[in-house]
Amino acid sequence: MKKNLRNSFRIQMVLSVFGVFILLVLSTTYILFSSIRMQEIADSSFQKERNLKSMQESLMTYQTPLLEYLSTRSSNALAKLLVDSQTLRNKIPANMPKSTDSTELREREVYALILSFLDMADAAVEAKRGRNIAGYIPVYEEMTRLLKYINEEVEKLSTERFRDQLDAYGVFVADFRNIQLWNLLFIIFISFFSILLLLRAVEKMTDPMVRLSEMATELSDGHFGVEDIKTSSIYEIDHVVEAFNRMKNEIGKYIEEIRWQENIKQEYMQERLRNLKMEELVRRMEIYTLQAQMNPHFLFNTLNTGMQLAIVEGADRTGEYMEYLSLLFRHNIRNKDSIVPLRHEIEGLKYYFYILKVRFPKNLDLVLDYPEEMLDGYRIPVSILQPLVENCVVHAFKNSAGPSSIVVRIEKRRSDLVLTVADNGCGISAEIVEGLLHPLPIDESSSRVMGLENVIQRLYFFYPDKKDVIEIESASGSGTTITIRIDTENEPCIAF
Amino acid sequence: MLRIGLILSGLLALVAFSLSLALVRALHVRGAEADSRAPEYHFALYLPDNRNSFFTEIIRGAENAAEEMNAVLSIHTIDPARFDLEMASFSGVDGVVVCPYLEHSFARRQLEKLQARQIPLVLINHNVPNDRPWPYIGTNNFDVGRKMGTIAGRTAEEEVRLAVVYSEKEPGMFAERELVEMGIADALREKLRGPIMSLKTNSNLLDAERMVYELFTDDSRINTVIFTDSNDTIAAAQVIIDMNLVGRVRIIGSGNDPGIIEYIRKGIVTGSIVVNPEKIGYQAVKSLVELRSAGYTSTSVDTGVEIVDGSGR
Numbered sequence: 132m133k134k135n136l137r138n139s140f141r142i143q144m145v146l147s148v149f150g151v152f153i154l155l156v157l158s159t160t161y162i163l164f165s166s167i168r169m170q171e172i173a174d175s176s177f178q179k180e181r182n183l184k185s186m187q188e189s190l191m192t193y194q195t196p197l198l199e200y201l202s203t204r205s206s207n208a209l210a211k212l213l214v215d216s217q218t219l220r221n222k223i224p225a226n227m228p229k230s231t232d233s234t235e236l237r238e239r240e241v242y243a244l245i246l247s248f249l250d251m252a253d254a255a256v257e258a259k260r261g262r263n264i265a266g267y268i269p270v271y272e273e274m275t276r277l278l279k280y281i282n283e284e285v286e287k288l289s290t291e292r293f294r295d296q297l298d299a300y301g302v303f304v305a306d307f308r309n310i311q312l313w314n315l316l317f318i319i320f321i322s323f324f325s326i327l328l329l330l331r332a333v334e335k336m337t338d339p340m341v342r343l344s345e346m347a348t349e350l351s352d353g354h355f356g357v358e359d360i361k362t363s364s365i366y367e368i369d370h371v372v373e374a375f376n377r378m379k380n381e382i383g384k385y386i387e388e389i390r391w392q393e394n395i396k397q398e399y400m401q402e403r404l405r406n407l408k409m410e411e412l413v414r415r416m417e418i419y420t421l422q423a424q425m426n427p428h429f430l431f432n433t434l435n436t437g438m439q440l441a442i443v444e445g446a447d448r449t450g451e452y453m454e455y456l457s458l459l460f461r462h463n464i465r466n467k468d469s470i471v472p473l474r475h476e477i478e479g480l481k482y483y484f485y486i487l488k489v490r491f492p493k494n495l496d497l498v499l500d501y502p503e504e505m506l507d508g509y510r511i512p513v514s515i516l517q518p519l520v521e522n523c524v525v526h527a528f529k530n531s532a533g534p535s536s537i538v539v540r541i542e543k544r545r546s547d548l549v550l551t552v553a554d555n556g557c558g559i560s561a562e563i564v565e566g567l568l569h570p571l572p573i574d575e576s577s578s579r580v581m582g583l584e585n586v587i588q589r590l591y592f593f594y595p596d597k598k599d600v601i602e603i604e605s606a607s608g609s610g611t612t613i614t615i616r617i618d619t620e621n622e623p624c625i626a627f
Numbered sequence: 628m629l630r631i632g633l634i635l636s637g638l639l640a641l642v643a644f645s646l647s648l649a650l651v652r653a654l655h656v657r658g659a660e661a662d663s664r665a666p667e668y669h670f671a672l673y674l675p676d677n678r679n680s681f682f683t684e685i686i687r688g689a690e691n692a693a694e695e696m697n698a699v700l701s702i703h704t705i706d707p708a709r710f711d712l713e714m715a716s717f718s719g720v721d722g723v724v725v726c727p728y729l730e731h732s733f734a735r736r737q738l739e740k741l742q743a744r745q746i747p748l749v750l751i752n753h754n755v756p757n758d759r760p761w762p763y764i765g766t767n768n769f770d771v772g773r774k775m776g777t778i779a780g781r782t783a784e785e786e787v788r789l790a791v792v793y794s795e796k797e798p799g800m801f802a803e804r805e806l807v808e809m810g811i812a813d814a815l816r817e818k819l820r821g822p823i824m825s826l827k828t829n830s831n832l833l834d835a836e837r838m839v840y841e842l843f844t845d846d847s848r849i850n851t852v853i854f855t856d857s858n859d860t861i862a863a864a865q866v867i868i869d870m871n872l873v874g875r876v877r878i879i880g881s882g883n884d885p886g887i888i889e890y891i892r893k894g895i896v897t898g899s900i901v902v903n904p905e906k907i908g909y910q911a912v913k914s915l916v917e918l919r920s921a922g923y924t925s926t927s928v929d930t931g932v933e934i935v936d937g938s939g940r
Binding site: 240 | 629630632633636637639640643644646647648650651653654655665666667668669671699701709710713714717718719720
C-alpha cells in the first residue's frame, strides 16, 4: 500500500472523531432549527391579531389630534395627525389578497374600512384647511360611525379568529408533539449511529492487531494454514500486517517442504521394509522348493523302477498305478511357473483322481466337469485344485460311512473363471472358515503353511484387489463348496 | 454485527429525520397556505338575518357562481342597526348583491351611496324603484300571483273565496303583495268571489297553524288559502287534516319540500309554486362579474316560477 496522508493512523483517528462530532452537531442544529421554526409558526398565527389590535388602538388615539385640529386648527395637532396617518397607512398590508377563507376576507374588508377612514380624515382636514365647515362636519360624523363599525368588526373578527385558532391550536399541538417525538427518536438513533461509527473506526484500526495476536497463537500451535490477515486502510498497520503475512507464509512453506520430505522418507522406508520381507519369503520358498525337489527325484526314479518291476512280473494293474503315480510326481515337479495354463492343472488333477479312485474304489465318487475349449484359453496359479481335493479326502469324510462325492467344476461367469470344488462331507465350522479366509499376515504366519491355507494365501497374494477370489460355503453335515473366482481381464500380481 | 447495527441505526435515524422534516414542512405550508388561483373579485352579499331554506339556497347559488367565476364572497346582513350595508361602500369590495327587504327610502339611500362610489350593484328578490334602475334578479311577483290563481281556478268548480297568507319568513312577497294579488285576480277573473283576504304570519315556524285554526273557526266561507312560505304550507296542511277540512278547503302552497310534495300526492295540498332561489344567487354573482368585466348586464333577469300539482306538471 502506498503511503499517503489520508491512510495515516493519526489522520484516520482524527477524521473518525471529527466526523462523529460533525454528525452530532448537525443533528443538534436540526433539532434547534425545527424548534425555532415551530415557534415562528405558532407566533405567526397571532401576528395578524396583534397587528389588527395595534391598529385599532392607533385609530382610537388618532381621533384626539383629528378632533383637536378640526376644533383649533393647531399645527401641532396637524403634524401629529399626519405622522399618525402615515404610521397607520404603513401598518396596513400593501397586498391584501382575496382569500377564500372567510376570516381573511373579513380582515381584508376591515383594512379597507381603515383605509377609507384615513381617506375620510384626509378629506376632513382638507375641508378644514379650506374652511369648508359644511364639508368636514358630515365627514367627521360619518367617520365616527365608521370608527364604531370598525371597532365592532375588529371585535367580531377577533372572536371569529379565536374560534378558528382554538381548532387550529389542537392540530398544531398534535403536530408539535409528533415533531418532538420524531426529533427525540432521531437524536437517539443518530447517537447510536455515531457510537457505532466510532466503534467501527476503532475496530478497523485494532482488528488487524487482534488478528495478528490470534495468528501468532495459531502459529505457535503449528497451524500455518490459517488465512492471511486482511489489510486495513491504515498504512502503519498494513505495513506490519504485510510483514507478518509474509513471515507466516515463508515459515509455512518451509514446514510444508520438510513435512513432504519426511513423508517421502517414511514411504521409502516402508517400501523397503516390505521388499525385505518379500525377499525373505521368496528365499524361504526357494529353500522349500529345493528341498522338495530332492526327494521327488529320488521317489520318481524309485517309482520307475517299481513300474518296470511290475511289468516284468506281469502285474499290469500295479504297473498302471505306478505309472500314474509317476506321472503325477513328474507333473508336480516339472513346472516351476507360478501361473500355468488351465490344461496343465486339469491334467495333474486327472492323474490325482486316478490314484484316488484306486485308493477308494467303492465309496468315493469323483466328478471333473469342464468345457474342453476353455483349457487353453485361461491361466491360473499352479496347484490350487489338487490341494483342495486332497483337503476333502483328508478331512471331509473322516466319520462318513456312506458314499462320498467330490465334484470339481470349471465354468465361465461373465469375466470370471469360476473353479468349484464341492463335497458332501461333514462340513467346516464357521469359526474355521473365518480363520481360513482371514489368515495372519505372511510375516506373522507359520513358515509351514500347507494345503487349503496355502492355496488361500497364494490366491490373496496373486489377486490382492479381488476380495471374493475365494469363498467357502459350508454347513455342518451338509458338505462344503469352495469357489475360486479368477478375473480373466486382470493379470495376477506376480511381482514382489 | 457492528455493520448491521450501523446500517439499521443509520436507516432509522434517516426515517425519523425525514418524518420530522416532513411534519415541520407540512406545518409551515399549512401556516402559509395560499390559494393556487388567486380570486379575481371580492363580492359582498347582503341578506336579511333570517337564514331559512330560501336564503340558504340563494347563498349556495351565489357561492357556486363565485367559485366557478374565480371570485370570493362575503355574507353580510341588511339590518340597519348593524351598519353593514351603510358601510358597504368603504369595505373595498368589487361588487355588491343586495336583497333590499328594507324601508324603501333607507334602501335607496344606501344603494345610491354604493352607486356614487361606482361599486357594481345587483338587487335580488325585491326591486327598489329608481330613475336609473339597478339590475334586478328574481321572480316577477305578478307572474307568481297568476300561477297561484291558475292553480286555484283550475281545481275550483264553484266560486273561489280566497285568503293569501304572507309571511315574515318571505318578506319579498309581502312587499309586493299588490302585484301578487293582481296576478291572482287576473288568473281567476269571474271565479273570484269577494275581496282577497290578506293575512301574515310571523317568523315562528308554527305560526301558520294558529292562523289557519283562527281563520276557519271565525270565518268558514273561505274555501281556498294560498301560502307564500313553505314552512307555513306544511304547518297549515296538518291543521286542515286535524280540522277535517280536507276536500272543503283547497290549499295552494309555496316550495317543493318533500313534505309538500307528499301532501300534493295525497291530495291535501292542491298545488305549489316553486321559485328557484339557488338560481337567483347564481345569476346575481354572474351579473356582477359581467358588470366588472364588460361594464353592463341585463337590467332584469326573471328566474321563473313553476307549478307543482297533482297532474304531474
